[in-house]
Amino acid sequence: MAEALEITGTCASPGVAVGRAHVAAETAVGVVPPNDSVATEREKLQQAIMAAVAELQALAERSDEESTGILDFQIEMLLDPALAEMTEERMAAGDGAALAWVEALDRYIAGIEESADEQLRARAIDVVDIRNRVLRALTGRPADDFPPGSVFVGKDLEPSLFLAHDWTAGGGIVLFNGSVSSHVAMLARARSIPMVVATGGFEIQDGERILVEAADARVVVAPDEGRVREANRTAPSMYSADSEPMTATSRTADGIAIRLSAIVNDAAELALIDPALFSGVGLMRTEFLMTSPAEALDEERHYEIYRQALRWAGGAPVTIRMLDLGGDKPLPGVGGKTGESSMGLRGIRFLLARPELARIQARALLRAAARGTLDVLLPMVTVPDELEAMRAIFEAESDALIRRGVEVHMPEIGVMVEVPAAALMLDRFSRSAFFSFGTNDLAQYLMAAAREDQTVATLYDAAAPAVLRLIVQGVAAAEAMNRPIGICGEMASEPRHLPGLLAAGLRHFSVVPNRIADVRSVIAGLRSDGRAQKG
Amino acid sequence: MDHKPRQQTPETTDGYCQTQIEVTHGFGLHARPSVTFTRLARSFPCTVEIEVNDSGVWLSGKSIVKIMGARIRTGSILKIRARGLRASEAIAALKALVERDFDEEKKHGRSA
Numbered sequence: 001m002a003e004a005l006e007i008t009g010t011c012a013s014p015g016v017a018v019g020r021a022h023v024a025a026e027t028a029v030g031v032v033p034p035n036d037s038v039a040t041e042r043e044k045l046q047q048a049i050m051a052a053v054a055e056l057q058a059l060a061e062r063s064d065e066e067s068t069g070i071l072d073f074q075i076e077m078l079l080d081p082a083l084a085e086m087t088e089e090r091m092a093a094g095d096g097a098a099l100a101w102v103e104a105l106d107r108y109i110a111g112i113e114e115s116a117d118e119q120l121r122a123r124a125i126d127v128v129d130i131r132n133r134v135l136r137a138l139t140g141r142p143a144d145d146f147p148p149g150s151v152f153v154g155k156d157l158e159p160s161l162f163l164a165h166d167w168t169a170g171g172g173i174v175l176f177n178g179s180v181s182s183h184v185a186m187l188a189r190a191r192s193i194p195m196v197v198a199t200g201g202f203e204i205q206d207g208e209r210i211l212v213e214a215a216d217a218r219v220v221v222a223p224d225e226g227r228v229r230e231a232n233r234t235a236p237s238m239y240s241a242d243s244e245p246m247t248a249t250s251r252t253a254d255g256i257a258i259r260l261s262a263i264v265n266d267a268a269e270l271a272l273i274d275p276a277l278f279s280g281v282g283l284m285r286t287e288f289l290m291t292s293p294a295e296a297l298d299e300e301r302h303y304e305i306y307r308q309a310l311r312w313a314g315g316a317p318v319t320i321r322m323l324d325l326g327g328d329k330p331l332p333g334v335g336g337k338t339g340e341s342s343m344g345l346r347g348i349r350f351l352l353a354r355p356e357l358a359r360i361q362a363r364a365l366l367r368a369a370a371r372g373t374l375d376v377l378l379p380m381v382t383v384p385d386e387l388e389a390m391r392a393i394f395e396a397e398s399d400a401l402i403r404r405g406v407e408v409h410m411p412e413i414g415v416m417v418e419v420p421a422a423a424l425m426l427d428r429f430s431r432s433a434f435f436s437f438g439t440n441d442l443a444q445y446l447m448a449a450a451r452e453d454q455t456v457a458t459l460y461d462a463a464a465p466a467v468l469r470l471i472v473q474g475v476a477a478a479e480a481m482n483r484p485i486g487i488c489g490e491m492a493s494e495p496r497h498l499p500g501l502l503a504a505g506l507r508h509f510s511v512v513p514n515r516i517a518d519v520r521s522v523i524a525g526l527r528s529d530g531r532a533q534k535g
Numbered sequence: 536m537d538h539k540p541r542q543q544t545p546e547t548t549d550g551y552c553q554t555q556i557e558v559t560h561g562f563g564l565h566a567r568p569s570v571t572f573t574r575l576a577r578s579f580p581c582t583v584e585i586e587v588n589d590s591g592v593w594l595s596g597k598s599i600v601k602i603m604g605a606r607i608r609t610g611s612i613l614k615i616r617a618r619g620l621r622a623s624e625a626i627a628a629l630k631a632l633v634e635r636d637f638d639e640e641k642k643h644g645r646s647a
Contacts, residue, residue: 072570077603111606120606120608
């Protein structure tokens with residue numbers, strides 16, 4: 001029997017996993033080419049168009065004459081080289097096929113909708129249908145999914161791959177590099193997937209048995225049965241029985257109500273969370289919902305997800321953060337280059353640079369807001385002008401939807417406070433309906449310590465006092481403006497930070513779902529000024 | 536209805552055969568008229584271009600995308616021009632198609 005090989009790393013998400021290793025091929029490790037060539041993008045689009053034509057032709061074969069007329073029209077449109085030409089310019093300017101396609105078609109559709117002829121305006125929907133059909137054909141499954149139940153072993157793991165994978169059969173993650181602050185680590189913690197990072201490279205065959213004891217940051221290759229049994233026996237259950245039944249309301253020891261909302265990264269998580277334990281969704285990250293550019297550009301896909309969150313929340317408010325792309329969260333084909341600076345074109349800067357993308361999401365948000373209490377949070381806002389520019393997009397899209405006879409509601413639009421300059425100047429954001437501290441990024445910008453960089457992780461951890469000082473100031477500014485303010489960073493899920501956050505005056509916390517029991521019980525033991533209850 | 540193009544004398548300028556006609560049937564009324572028009576235009580080896588309401592912009596009459604984008608409606612003044620082989624024949628055929636309201640009524644069996 002081969003001797004067990006034991007490796008240590010850093011715990012990114014606790015728990016025990018045992019399974020067959022899926023060793024990610026070196027080439028498949030987070031390296032989407034930063035920009036596919038124009039020729040490749042053109043080829044992808046041509047294939048998607050031909051796939052859409054084939055679908056329509058198959059549909060036409062089993063349709064009545066009236067429908068065939070419409071389908072014929074759509075097929076003729078798709079076969080017209082003018083459509084591809086319209087997208088060409090944008091692809092030459094560096095857009096991926098999906099974005100170029102949607103931008104060109106949206107502009108074209110808007111042209112038809114401006115027509116004075118109602119009958120012609122009615123044709124717009126057929127073109128919308130074409131747009132979506134090709135977009136769907138462009139949707140590629142993220143490459144290299146791995147067998148359910150296996151332990152992913154590789155240099156790094158992309159969030160999209162994590163989200164596309166079925167974790168219901170268990171499994172875990174071991175990364176040679178990686179960081180506890182990475183997005184995939186955040187996702188793993190939210191889903192209780194054991195994860196160990198920074199193990200350094202080690203030898204392991206694909207399919208070999210591997211044991212992950214994440215809490216101890218230990219990985220064992222080819223463990224013996226006794227070792228596996230022992231690990232499983234000592235692993236604390238993630239959901240230990242609570243002494244008191246939990247409800248949505250939480251109170252400090254001195255009786256002050258604290259609002260606890262859920263952080264949601266993936267619509268699939270909703271099914272696993274009991275809505276009765278939360279007062280709605282405090283932060284829904286939309287960039288992780290979209291595993292491909294085609295999805296990010298699909299208004300209906302956005303709308304469906306927002307509807308799902310609203311249904312989950314019942315009547316409670318749901319705060320959706322607009323796509324936070326760029327920096328360490330690139331979406332191939334839409335933008336944000338891998339390895340781009342986390343202080344570059346990302347968050348709202350990216351959305352304003354790609355207004356088509358923002359408009360698609362704004363439309364879906366406006367429509368969904370008519371169906372429940374939906375608020376919109378803008379990522380990485382630095383100056384008030386950015387908020388104004390986004391508000392203008394929402395207003396323009398709202399007008400256009402109303403003209404089309406679509407039911408919309410203007411959501412409250414708030415600012416995510418994660419750039420130090422904004423945090424210091426909250427009083428200037430008079431048009432922001434609410435504020436929410438994003439402490440993950442705030443800490444990295446305050447400390448000039450990239451959170452994906454393991455070598456400066458200690459600085460990142462040491463950020464708390466500086467972050468707290470900014471929070472104290474921010475809460476005072478928001479109160480003076482009579483605007484709600486909360487926190488949706490991971491700090492709010494950490495019991496050790498809760499006294500400081502309460503003392504700073506925060507009363508609304510958005511929490512990672514599997515930490516809710518801890519957070520609630522810690523809050524119950526603290527006074528609203530953050531001091532421990534006596535006796 | 537007569538499917539053979541009626542012989543008319545299209546104007547000829549700069550080597551183009553050209554004609555002008557008011558659209559009595561909205562192009563937008565149905566997806567089919569634009570399909571019929573572009574298919575007919577493509578059946579000729581010459582170039583076919585259209586201009587709507589003296590916009591000064593000439594678009595390919597063989598492109599359904601361009602035709603839809605031109606937002607032609609009932610009452611629009613449509614200019615059609617063609618150059619090359621069988622240009623005058625193309626102009627006559629396309630004009631006749633517009634005059635026949637794109638054969639729409641007939642296809643729907645609603646002919647009076």
